[in-house]
Amino acid sequence: MVDRATGIVEALKLSTFRGFAEVRRTDGELPAVAIFIIWFRDESHGPAALYTSELTTAMARRLEVTVVTEDDSAFIEDLTIHAPAGDGTAPG
């Protein structure tokens, strides 16, 4: 079983020892804040450097992200960055 959370990245806590992402959920689930693990000690469940880079961009641009984890784990297994909501016009 997996858990899927969509929200806005509020903080990244990074050190050699651990990388955490704090996400405020916008999908209506409560409690609204969730903490995810990018890496912990020498373990990650995906491309940690890429996750960090994409989450940094998402935080800076206030883009929504969808994070997938196992239902009893905080390790990020899958990450989607959503495009900003457009105004409906095609790019010129």
Place this chain on the structure above:
Amino acid sequence: MADFARIRPLFSASSMDVAATLDAILEHLGDAGIGGNIRFTLLSDAEPQAWDLDLRAKKYAPVDRPGNRKAAQGVDLELVMKASTWNEIATGRLAPLDAFGAGRLRLRGDANLANELYERLKDDAGGATSVCR
């Protein structure tokens, strides 16, 4: 990095008694002045079970429908893990932060409340209760 602290054993029985562990938490905290509602969601092969622990009112109750969003109103912190993981933590065999770092515990909500609770419940052997300081 120091080893992570285990919590003092909340029960010693081999069979899982969630209510007994929540009783023990309230007993250990005494009048520590910590407030907040903590939900323990325990997963198993059957339906998940959840218990809400109200630290200020010093009471707890099982949650009827854990998946119901309305039922999560007022929950400050949710800890999600397999029932077997809670058994290991509550008997002092597994440090909560080791469980978190091993991908066996998920945390939603107020991390400061989680840290405060952990600090109050840690056993006498010492060890770290945070990775964010």
